[in-house]
Amino acid sequence: MLELKNVSFSYDKEPVLKDFSLLVKAGEAVCMQGPSGCGKSTVLKILAGLIKADAGTVIVPSKVSVVFQEDRLLPWFNLEKNLRLTVGDEKSELIEKLLKEVGLGDKLHSKIDDLSGGMKRRAAICRAVAFEGDALLLDEPFNGIDKENKVIVANIIKREFLDKGKPVIMSSHITDDAKLLGARIYKFE
Ligand code: ADP
Numbered sequence: 478m479l480e481l482k483n484v485s486f487s488y489d490k491e492p493v494l495k496d497f498s499l500l501v502k503a504g505e506a507v508c509m510q511g512p513s514g515c516g517k518s519t520v521l522k523i524l525a526g527l528i529k530a531d532a533g534t535v536i537v538p539s540k541v542s543v544v545f546q547e548d549r550l551l552p553w554f555n556l557e558k559n560l561r562l563t564v565g566d567e568k569s570e571l572i573e574k575l576l577k578e579v580g581l582g583d584k585l586h587s588k589i590d591d592l593s594g595g596m597k598r599r600a601a602i603c604r605a606v607a608f609e610g611d612a613l614l615l616d617e618p619f620n621g622i623d624k625e626n627k628v629i630v631a632n633i634i635k636r637e638f639l640d641k642g643k644p645v646i647m648s649s650h651i652t653d654d655a656k657l658l659g660a661r662i663y664k665f666e
């Protein structure tokens with residue numbers, strides 16, 4: 478389960494979240510929708526432990542998988558090495574299996590700069606899946622991925638998280654993307 482209860486957060490003096498509450502149950506997917514700047518990435522960063530709420534309660538498993546709004550792949554390492562850095566060398570088989578599933582089986586040794594935007598996004602999702610957290614946080618995860626591959630990655634997320642009773646929270650302004658995960662929509666006012 479993931480929960481924020483009466484959470485407040487400000488960057489300097491600029492309030493972003495005020496008395497914000499949201500619960501994602503075990504095996505449930507929730508999609509946050511709202512205009513740019515409303516605080517979706519901030520919620521995910523609080524859950525990821527990157528920033529700390531000023532007030533309120535945050536309940537989150539100690540090990541979470543995260544797909545950031547940016548791909549966060551290092552251009553001086555190849556694709557496989559990028560995933561191994563986060564996931565660990567001992568999971569090389571799992572990394573290879575997942576990359577193959579999303580159509581990147583022949584890109585393991587490719588330079589990051591030689592990959593398309595959609596390929597990098599799929600790789601960032603594979604990295605989060607292979608990390609095997611007890612919850613998954615996704616910040617606009619499917620941006621730049623074509624329809625066919627969106628279905629493939631969504632099915633992997635369902636299989637590896639939702640079907641195992643692990644909660645998933647995402648941000649996306651595309652309702653069809655939320656539907657791919659069967660996500661409940663949470664709208665910021
Ligand atoms: P969203 O993901 O919904 O577009 P964010 O959570 O990224 O929104 O941002 C919410 C608000 O906080 C915006 O007004 C944004 O400009 C501001 N903000 C985000 N990150 C920072 C930061 N590091 N420092 C100061 N303000 C920030």
Ligand code: MG
Nearest residue numbers: 517518519546
């Ligand atoms: Mg954002």
